Amino acid sequence: MSSETTAIGIDLGTTNSAAAQKVGELPDVADGDGDGTMRSVVTFEPGDDKVIVGDEAVSYLETDPDVTVTSIKREMGTDYTFAVDDDSYTLQEYTPEMVSGLILKKAVQKAEASFGTEPDSAVITVPADFPEPARRATETAAKYADIDVLRLLPEPSAACAAYGLRDRDDPIETVAVYDLGGGTFDISIVEIIHEADLYEVQGNDGKQKLGGDDFDERLAEHVKSEFEAETGFDLSDDHVANIRVKQAAKEAKHKLSTGDETEIRIPFIVEDETLEQTITRETFEDLTSDLVDKTLEVCQGLLDDLDDTEKDDIDTVLLVGGSSKMPQVQDAVEDFFGQEPSKEVNPDEAVAQGAAKQAAIISRRRGLEGEERDPDELPGEEGGIFPVAPDSIGIRLADGSFSRIIEKNESLPVRHTEDNYSTTRDNQTRARIEVYQGDSDVAEENDKIEEFVLDNIREAKAGVPNIAVEFELDENGVLRTKAWDKSIGDEASTEGGVEISAGEGEGSESEDDEIARIRRQLPSV
Structure with missing residues (x-):
């Protein structure tokens, strides 16, 4: 194994995954097994606490389906577990984070075999509309694989980087990224601001379970x-x-x-x-035309939400994801946008290549030793890419309504504080704060992603205390929350569950210990 380390880009996909590294001017996709992509399949082969990951595991879908996991990305951020009935394995149940961690370990091994250097950090891509719990789960998976996450990069931003649109002489300013993968669909509108040398995501939408x-x-x-x-x-x-x-x-x-x-x-x-x-x-x-139509409905919905963007404003359309290679998809996209989509980059590899470009930029700026920053200072954008909030995030009020604190499509990182929340009972000293993500004005029609308790409210009549709630959504789309009674000043913040930030040292010691323990117990790849 080489002692030299490097940063790579990883496309952690539903059906296929890929790793890439920027070598010279262009990124190369790891082909350690003779293929640029590998299947996101894991088989828990009986007998030796060792798993088979990638293309070799596909045959087990037929021969041993009960010990084989596929499409795990669809379960990220959920309570799903995969049970292994074999005493040779140290762990008997595996969360989506654990299975994804094994896939990431295999991707790193492929990169090392292909490039001859040991990757120790990575930019990992996620769907643009990946909910916050799924992003948090992706960070945890990377920790299980012992990978320092430089950034969770939205897949459409990675695609733009792969196509090199910022470096062209022709005046491409507005891009639609149509990303149909194995399990998810995303549409994003990206603005290229040439004078500032950056990509700015104007908006995105999608379906986590359509691919x-x-x-x-x-x-x-x-x-x-x-x-x-x-x-x-x-x-x-x-x-x-x-x-x-x-x-x-x-x-x-x-x-x-x-x-x-x-x-x-x-x-x-x-x-x-x-x-x-x-x-x-x-x-x-004929059997699948309605699935294609659903993607176009999402495209139209996003354009409707962006008042300043029409189809005619889009300079080019990029196709990303292996499923975008279907002729019916390409024809439908051309009809919808009124122009032939660009096919200059392999859709299977574009996201990994873009992530590799971003990894090279961030690692060069950070020196791979990490960087100190004031805890009250929001991290700035790096590498000319601005992600956005995939959904509105807020809290449930006593009447069941949804009070937004961060709005959908706000540029990240972002921090907002809202006050004038209060108690509903006289002398109430504790309040449960429930955090939701979604677009409905009714909290329970959205997705509940966390809750925590503020337990030092001053005793007073109902409605008198002034409670403030602060949300910070970092550049990876991972949430940190806190609340306090402004007349006292003490804060209550979420513990463990939401406040996880890989690579920045902000997790609690017990949390780090748990990550290390699970990492040791995971089977070898």
Whole structure:
């Protein structure tokens, strides 16, 4: 192993992941296994506390689906756990952060094998509309993989960097980034401010659970339905058969991107039956047209929200994500925006390449030793990219309404303090502050992401204390909150759950100990 260290960019994707490093003027994508991307699949092979990660794990989706995890990115920030019934493993349950940490470890290994240096820090990309708990979970996953996170970079910003739009002579100023990956969809409008040499995200929207996986599922359901009509066999409750059909559907989808039809053949799918079907591109597109329409509805919604931006204002459209290579998607995007989208960069690798460019800029400025800053000073943008808040964030009031403190699409980092909150009962000394994220004026129609207790309110009649609440959303989209009774001045802040900031040393000692303990207990890759 080389003693030299370096910063890399990592695209932690739902279906595929990739790592890249800026070598010379352009970033190279790690190809340690002979391929620029690797599947985001983890198999807990019985017997030796060791996991198989990447392309080698894909075959286990058919042979050992019960010990294989895929599309874990869709569960980031949730309470999902994956159970392993094998005493050879130190841990028996794995959170999405743990599984993602194993994928990140494999990405780092690929980078080291490809570039000959040991990565010790990284820019990791996330969907532009990734909710705060999912961003926080991504930071935790990086800690499990022993990676110093230089930045959680929105994927559309990474795409713009990969295309090098800021460095061109032609006057590209407004960019639409259409990002359809394996599990998520994002649309972002990015402004290129050439005189200031930066990208500024004007707005973004998306769906965390809409991507290539849904196209696969739609085709798989059609195949199973046709098979039942032909043979009378219902495969719905056959777990292994479902996995095999889903894999065949994914392969058929890829082939239909370049051909008009393809064959699906699965021997002995049930008893002595072999599943054989011909799938045409027309059939596939009919089955999935509504999924494409949903992405365009999100695009239109974002343009409607941005009063100053129309379709005619967009100078170029970038395609990002492997699912954007489907012909029906490219045709729909061209029809919607009225221009042919740019295809200069491989959509599978663009995000990782952009992250690598950003990693090189940040590591050069920070010197890779980290930097000290006043705790009251918000960190500034680095590398000419300004991310934005993916959703409004606020608190629930006593009447159930949602009081916004940070507005959707505000440039990050941002810190706001709102006061004139108060008590609802005489002599009330404690208040539970519930934090929500979303667009509804009704708190419970949004996503609850945290709660904490302010327990030193001065005794007074209801409505008299003046309670202030402060939210800080850093450049990674990770939230820190605090509240206090202004007449006393003492603060109550969230502990552990929300206030996690990788690489800045602000976690509590017990939190760091827990991270280190889990890191030691994770299986080897």
